[in-house]
Amino acid sequence: MKASRKIYLDPKKAVVTSAYQLSDEEMAAIKKSFSFLHLVEIVNVVDHRIMAGVVIQYKSRLIDLSLASQLNKLKEFFYETD
């Protein structure tokens, strides 16, 4: 993740983390969904801990669409519910 941190600090690059290597179609679909990714280079980083989905990092922006984060949200929901 240290390498990806250097990358996402670069304003010309965005990091898309996934549980497996994304295909070109998937990358294109991601670009299509987020307009700010049109003009930057996308670097795909594989991290099995996110289980499924993607995490997009660009500058100070972080979009977490991973299954792991959904599980964490579910866990927090259970914690907060009395």
Add this chain to the structure above:
Amino acid sequence: MENLGIDYKLLIAQIVNFGLFFFIFKKFIAKPLAEFVKAEKAKEQEKENIMMAVRKQETEMAKNEEDAKRRLKEESIKALKLAQADAEKAAEEIIKAGQKQADKIIADAKDEMVAIRESAMKEVKNKVTDMSIFLVDKALKGYLTEDVQRSLTKHILTSLDSKPS
């Protein structure tokens, strides 16, 4: 008279003698004796008066003493009643304070029990949540092949298309 054995001379002498005796007796004996008797009587009377005064004084003193004893007894009873009332009041206040403290302790203990129960329930719930999430995580890791991961990712990205970026 002589035949009767009465001697005039002797009679006169006896009369004179008696007169002299009466005069001397009256003059020198009867009067001082009467005065002495009178003085003695006066003394007796005075003694009697003094005795009466003393008796009267004694009676008064006894009465005063009785009164004082009665007053003392009354005051003692009054003071005792007052002290008893004060003691009862103090005891009542102590009991009230004790009751209040006991009620507070019970209420605090109940609150503490509720807090402990809630804390325990929360802890159990959190442990159940942790365990559930852990199990789901483990199950998913076993279930998530690359194909499933691709399918899920595709589903997530497709659902994004309907949302603004």
